[in-house]
Amino acid sequence: MPEFTIDADIRRASTLPANFYTDEQFFNMSRERIFTLSWHLVGTQDEVRNLKPVTLLEDFLDEPLLLVENKGAIKCFSNVCTHRGKILVDEPCLAGLIRCGYHGRRFSLDGKFVSMPEFEGVENFPSVADDLPQIPLERWGRFLFSSISPAAPLNEFLGPVAASIDINEYSDARLVSNKLYSIDAHWALYCENYLEGFHIPFVHHSLNKVVDYGTYSTDLYRYSSVQTGYEPDGTLAGTYLFIFPNLMFNFYPWGISVNIVRPVSSSSSVIEYFTYVSDDSKFGSGAGADLERVELEDEAVVESVQHGIRSRFYDRGRYSPSKEKGTHHFHRLIAEFLG
Ligand code: FES
Ligand SMILES: [Fe+2]
Known part of the structure; x- marks a missing residue:
């Protein structure tokens, strides 16, 4: 049995051990214990x-x-x-x-x-x-x-945010693209990078100019989390909903970008992007303007982590209590599902 205990107190907690990502046994265990139970x-x-x-x-x-x-x-x-x-x-x-x-x-x-x-x-x-x-x-x-055998109804996976987002507003949004990105990294490394805005000033220099890093916030729910970013003038830049274990709904003033992280092997994944536009006049501006560039920057850093965690000298790290709440919550859910 895996000993994946993540302390509930982020100030005391350490991240998942490196073998969660590198050991084939845990990759296969995730299939039956996480993915068959989720939506x-x-x-x-x-x-x-x-x-x-x-x-x-x-x-x-x-x-x-x-x-x-x-x-x-x-x-x-x-x-x-x-x-x-x-x-x-x-x-x-x-x-x-x-x-x-x-x-x-x-x-x-x-x-x-x-x-x-x-x-x-x-x-x-x-x-x-x-x-x-x-x-x-x-x-x-x-x-x-x-879902094959859902651990809870979809509503509980979405969390209370589902009620605060008027999803029907996007009923007629046009699907403008459906892209696949192959990445040489474990699916969870891609997700946990998505779950923190901590890296924005270091990794995404162009995005850092349109999102006010100081006002970036994360709200946690049972199986989901929501990150909210504002532009420097205070207007909403984006609402980023993560649904455990691998689904991302990104709401922008122009529409939605939906990402599915599809595990392929313990060291490769496919990220599927669906882009829906509801307001053409705003498409191409703000935080969701250059998704391709941001995606490639994320892929490069996540692939570097994939390489790094295989090191004999790396096992677990610690969390920033103010900036890595979403990643900590995600690791806690993985530990819970793997039992
Ligand atoms: S497998 Fe369908 S009728 Fe035989
Ligand atoms: Fe990123």
Whole structure:
């Protein structure tokens, strides 16, 4: 059992030990103990017309799911045939029934077994085990989240901030880009860098001019945290919502940037960026103006940490009580989930 105890008092606490990031065993343990119990973004409501296959956290959980829109309601099912396991739906499509392309088993849009050729005489058939398992699906505004076995409802993962952000304001925001960045670092190193503004004056010289570092604040909730930054003239620069373990919703005056940190191996990750613009007149100014540059600066520093933590002379560090609350909270959640 891992001994990942992080003291609740940040003034006494030390960071996670280096072997959490370097040992393959803890990378695999995170898959089942953290990621299967948390919520993952699987798309937006407007993208789902009838049948849409999605993969829950590609390269890591790799769970094939099927979003089914029927008369305006969206449900989520396993996308694996209950006969011999073929993937049922490969491409988004319109259909009144789901039919397996291997031996013709059919399911209703409610995931119920409908029919199967050549099964006369099979005992206790069909049973509920022949229906498609339904998977938890919840919605925040237009955003759809799914989880294999959620530790708590989505609302608790979002925290009270969900009520203070009018997410429906972004219902019509335009998706202007969807980019992938590959990074040679453990997923948690990327997240913990995101969770502190401490490094802004050292790493992001251009961002430091548009965000007033002195007013940067962090609020902690059960499974989430929110960082708020202001411009030197006092206007809101950005609200940065982190949802444990790997989701980031960044609210800017022009719209939202959503980032998903997808673990690939203990030393590599993919960061997926979705950019939604709700106010074109403000796009390209303020704290979210140069996301690409800020991203590359973050990647360089996180990759340097990935190299550094492998040192025989490094194990754990200490936290700044005023500037690293978010990182401390994140490490506490990892320790809690790994048990
Ligand atoms: S695997 Fe689907 S019908 Fe056989
Ligand atoms: Fe950064």
